[in-house]
Amino acid sequence: MPSENTSADPADSTVNWISTPITADLLRGALDLERTEHGVLPHRLPAWVRAQYADGQLAMAESQPSGVRLVFRTRATAVELDTLPTKRVYTGAPPRPDGVYELLVDGILAGRGSVRDGNTLTVDMTTGSAELRTGPVGTVRFTGLPGSDGEGKDVEIWLPHNETTELVALRTDAPVEPATDRGRRVWLHHGSSISHGSDAAGPTAIWPALAASLGGVELINLGLGGSALLDPFTARTLRDTPADLISVKIGINVVNADAMRMRAFTPAVHGFLDTIREGHPDTPLLVVSPILCPIHEDTPGPSAPDLAHMSEGRLEFVAMGDPAEKAAGKLTLRVIRDELARIVTQRSKEDPNLHHLDGLRLYGAADFAELPLPDQLHPDAATHRRIGERFAEQVFTAEGAFAAREA
Template sequence: MHTEHDWISTPITADILRGALDLEHTAHGVLPHRLPAWARAQSTDGQLAMAEAQPSGVRLAFRTRATAVELDALPTKRVYVGAPPRPEGLYDLLVDGRPAGQASVSGGNTLTIDMTTGSAEHRPGPAGTLRFTELPDGAKDIEIWLPHNETTELVALRTDAPIEPVPDRGRKVWLHHGSSISHGSDAASPTTTWPALAASLGGVELINLGLAGSALLDPFTARTLRDTPADLISVKMGINVVNADLMRLRAFGPAVHGFLDTIREGHPTAPLLVVSPVLCPIHEDTPGPSAPDFSALGEGRLGFVAMGEPEETASGKLTLGVIRDELARIVKQRVAEDPNLYYLDGRDLYGEDDSAELPLPDQIHPDAATHRRMGERFAELAFTADGAFAGRGA
């Protein structure tokens, strides 16, 4: 199998992995996690467990003269009953920061999810091998970004020359937390999620704690943000609280204050940007919960509908409009004591005009073109002029 190269195997350890907060040793290799073990132990939610183990923003990073790289990996691929097949998870190769290839790993485990019953069936499968060859000669920085939406156990790394960790380039670390949109749902590839694009444009190192369906103001997530070293921090909150119909207005405001208080315990003066939800027409004025659109499933596509009633806001149920007003109010109240706190209306990233041009295909998640637009907009609004992160990049 490896006759054409003299392969060197290198253990996969934290010093050549970026964007993961924990590495779990499994029977097959190592599984990157985006929440630490103590935080995972405080939740029994299967959605969160799946989301945090999908390695959005996680990448192997090393310096080498190698011209060939092989990675054995064991993916877990999702199948939704009645919906069209999901695309294969993509690995993005960067050489000295520039796109240099893409590949997928075949085989792997299968998780079959029935959205009509909420059941899930896990079937084990074999690991596969990813191969990048004919890389340029000479010393270079290599990054292999793991599929943002596919749980990935890393089994073995081989190169035809020794590798070493990438030297510190002095780039700032941007720590971001958000929902499935920040996680990268329906982006084209791991380097083209909107946070990855914004980080590239801003010249910063990304730690992406976008957790699909799980940006729920959980205290353990706030403590994780508090304890993670970072120079720039953003939290995008609101849509999942509505999706899950998790709390009423009375609970939401104090929970936001507590979330921000906890982050500030570990990062007292770092720029902290609060981002409200992007436009989502089904929930602008209609509370949650969100539910699968079974008529769409009957037509072989995924979609979502809002199950609440607009008049329920009178009893404290949350809509995106209510949440934006509350977040803006909270930031305005706190900024007198916290001059490094900022607010960004999510509709500046994706608003009415964008919705007319690039509607959300399943009523909640943006497509690949919208991710690109949002990444470019965030970079412009946060990293330039008088933005929250301006002048704070590389």
């Protein structure tokens, strides 16, 4: 898989490079494209949402292009992409690896690379403060790509799922044109940092991307780290985004943000689903409850970094609530799973296209014993693969909620 990580070096003078403007018709998985000083910035929430609620955590999450990819048709064997990433550093935590760009040729992984340079956002989780240090544009280069016949090949460049990425320039050694629509169904998914891709090995290895590949569908990923909170603007975004299949994974952020109690949670879920149904009255809609997270199975939130482990250079989370608070309506994952199952059972009597998936079928107690959550909250790369494969097996196959139906 030939590729390089470079700073913004001049393009190789031995190659007859062709520059192609980066426009919306070359992007999939983004809902908005903002023009910036350097180029364009893909967003996963529309501009009106960003104006309505300018929360720092949400802004960081939605601007990280999880599931966003450049897609084009070309005969090129060399590709360069100039970008300005924004990397996160957490005070007291181990350094995070550079974000990964993955290039696919006709659906097959053909190259991986990173951009070392860019901006750096340093976050202090104990105080909530953040400091931005600006840096230079960098280049990721893919060479030695397989040739093609006169009709060319489909090339996808999946952007880092965990780095805000401004796209500056695209260069190839052969002309580029937008890829044709392959007629695949579009799967629109919303969830938390787990759906966003926390600690996955790369952008095509986040569990929704794996499931989409196995299910033969086009992914729009609205997994938003720390921000799956039943926000009305997210529901309206789902309502207004064209899709053939929709899933919403609800629960972990509601608990670990200590965002609401049962009195607010149940009407919020109904309202969220009602809004989606305004735009997609008959679309298969799957409600997914939380995967296993032992610290919050019976203990309410909020979650907080374990300061003792941070002093040792390890990032782990602990639950700060008291199990006795459940009597006053505070939420745990076990409570949420039961309530989501009840809500879907109730609503599906009049909505036959509404379905439920227990998150423990994706990752449960036996999985935790084999593949524990490294920081007590987020799955690792191997667990992303397991969740993606299980989701595809249970949802896209003949008896699943997203089974292909004959017209």
